[in-house]
Amino acid sequence: MATAEVERRRSKLAALSFAAVVIFLGIPLWWRTTTTYRAWLPVSQIQELAKLKLLLSAEVEVVFARGTLTAEQQKKIPLTRTHDEEHAVDGKTSLTYRYETRYRTATVMEEDALNxxxxxxxDLSLHTLSESPCGSLVVYVIPESSLLLPQDVDVYVGQRRTALLRGAAQTSGVRTLAEVLAGLEPQVKRVLRVMSFSHGDIMAALGDRVHLGPGSRQSEADSMRAFKSSPGYEIIFSLLNPDPKSHQLYWDIEGAVQSYIQPLLSKLGPVANFSVDSQTLHYSMLGVNARFDSDRGAYTLAADSLAHVINPVEARLGSNAASSDPVLNFLLYVPDSQHSPLHILDRKKRAVASNAFHSPRWGGIMVYNVDGFYGKETPLPVDIDINMAEVMGVFLAQLRLLLGVQPSTPPPGFLVSPPGITGLADWELDRLMWSRSVENIATATTTITSLAQLLDQIGNIVINDNIARQVSSAVSSLQLALAELEAGNLGFALQYSKEAILASERAFFDPSLLHLLYFPDDQKFAIYIPLFLPICLPILMSLLGIMSDMRRKRRDKQAKKD
Structure with missing residues (x-):
């Protein structure tokens, strides 16, 4: 009996030992090794960013030239005034524009430049005297009688970040300084709407995040024409020669790019990186049959047929498959001798002066006619040197539109200086940087919040340490970009916004997110239960036997006491 009792006790201890190992070691180890790894994410900060609060701050310096203020008024000039404009957008986005205006009188050297x-x-002299930081403006108020501006011009906008504003007539003792500043404020606001960010540009930059109202149709159309913000762009210039037997074409594309395109791309360096390629394609047709117009004595392409030109040509263009950057195509098409000259007509059946058109978010095409070179006795092929100044002038204008340099019609009384050899004025660059910064912030915020919602809804998606680092980097860059916009540091804000959009896209498109997306918990249990059930069933039966034996002994003891 003693031996049987010892064996029974030993079997109980063995069953309990196996049960303890399974419960306290096996099950936690199995649960740990089969649980989807999910690194920590800054969810609270992402939720705060979901309610995007944009504060754009611009510094404006108003400089009074001699003859615009009296001596008494000059002594009372306020140092700084801050003006905020709040715009209600929707429940998730708020916009505030802050203008910090500083007032002062012109220095001696500035007075010499203004004379x-x-x-x-x-404009050039004032730029060399005091170069304004990126995103800021300087408005020089000159006397009404000044001959620096024509009589019908009230505001001159230069190539830099300066503007000349004709002041009102000033008679000593007639107007107070407060009245002068109050009368000057609407004029300064008009200058800001031309040279700095505008509400329409910012709303268009926000894209699908907000609904553009009826008053923003033009800005919406401009934003749809331009390429979306990207860290880099690939520009390809293509020469299409449909009939090499008729003419041999020569174009100095390398020299033309260096002379006309590269200055603009160098100035756009803070916005994005650019790569430029060129190619010549023989026997390439437009794919649309031109019609002969007897009244003009030339072949024509109607505006309705221009949309059908892109697809046949695009199939032969090609691009750098190793790059994910958007491609801007610029095509120079030289018609063959049988369809020359060829003119492009607008919707009113008028010939387009540039003989070119552009396709939104794709590129531009220019038709270059050489009909004057053909004759009955002209030996073929005819050697033709293409006028690159004429061609690049058209492509440069199209490039500005496609990159988001919005054309702005100056208000009455404004005279805007041409952009110069760089093809882009400093204040135009600032407007583009404002729009790109806001667009990058809005895109990165939408990407990060969408990723956080996706990870919260689907618990089987793996969140590895690399994704967590990218998300944290994106959140940190977004916070810094918003802070720099608020401080008016446009250059830093654009840089941080670019870092934010890169980090957010790397996290969102990380391939590891799909590793366990189609391996839910029910499949996990379906796989492991057939393995664990044969092992756990004997242990469970032994535990039930031990519990039954303990209850029986407890009843026997209770019966003896009774």
Missing amino acids: TLNAAET
């Missing part, structure tokens, strides 16, 4: 009779020379 010239050429506004362009004055």
Whole structure:
């Protein structure tokens, strides 16, 4: 009996030992090794970013030239004034524009620059005296009788970040300084709407995040024409020669790019990186049959048929498959001798002066006619040197539109200086940087919040440490970009916004997110139960036997006491 009792006790201890190992070691180990790894994410900060609060701050310096203020008024000039404009957008986005205006009188050297009779020379001289930081403006108020501006011009906008504003007539003792500043404020606001960010541009930059109202149709159309913000762009210039037997074409594309395109791309360096390629394609047709117009004595392409030109040509263009950057295509098409000259007509059946058109978010096409070179006795092929100045002038204008340099019609009384050899004025670059910064912030915020919602809804998606680092980097860059916009540091804000959109896209498109997306918990239990059930069933039966034996002994003891 003693031996049987010992064996029974030993079997109980063995069953309990196996049960303890399974319960306290096996099950936690199995649960740990089969649980989807999910690194920590800054969810609370992402939720705060979901309610995007944009505060754009611009510094404006108003400089009074001699003759615009009296001596008494000059002593009372306020140092700084801050003006906020709040715009209600929707429940998730708020916009506030802050203008910090500083007032001062012109220095002696600035007065010498303002005493010239050429506004362009004055603009250059003022730029060399005090170069304004990125995103800021300087408005020089000149006397009403000044000959620096034509009589019908009230505001001159230069190539830099300066503007000349004709002040109102000033008579000593007639107007107080407060009245002068109050009368000047609407004029300064008009200058800001031309040279700095505008509400329409910012709303268009926000894209699908907000609904553009009826008053923003033009900005919406401009934003749909331009390429979306990207860290880099690939520009390809293509020469299409449909009939090499008729003419041999020569174009100095390398020299033309260096002379006309590269200055603009160098100035756009803070916005994005650019790569430029060129190619010549023989026997390439437009794919649309031109019609002969007897009244014009030329072949024509109607505006309705231009949309059908892109697809046949695009199949032969090609691009760098190793790059994910958007491609901007610029095509120079030289018609063959049988369809020359060829003119492009607008919707009113008028010939387009540039003989070119552009396709939104794709590129541009220009038709280059050489009909004057053909004759009955002209030996073929005819050697033709293409006028690259004419061609690049058209492509440069199209490139500005496709990159988001929005054309702005100046208000009455404004005279805007041409952008110069760089093809882009400093204040135009600032407007583009404002829009790109806001667009990058809105896109990165949408990407990060969408990723956080996706990870919260699907618990089987793996969140590895690399994704967590990218998400944290994106959140940190977004916070810094918003802070720099608020401080008016446009250059830093754009840089941080670019880092944010890169980090957010790397996290969102990480391939590891799909590893366990189609391996839910029910499949996990279906796989492991057939393995664990044969092992756990004997242990469970032994535990039930031990519990039954313990209850029986407890009843026997209770019966003896009774």
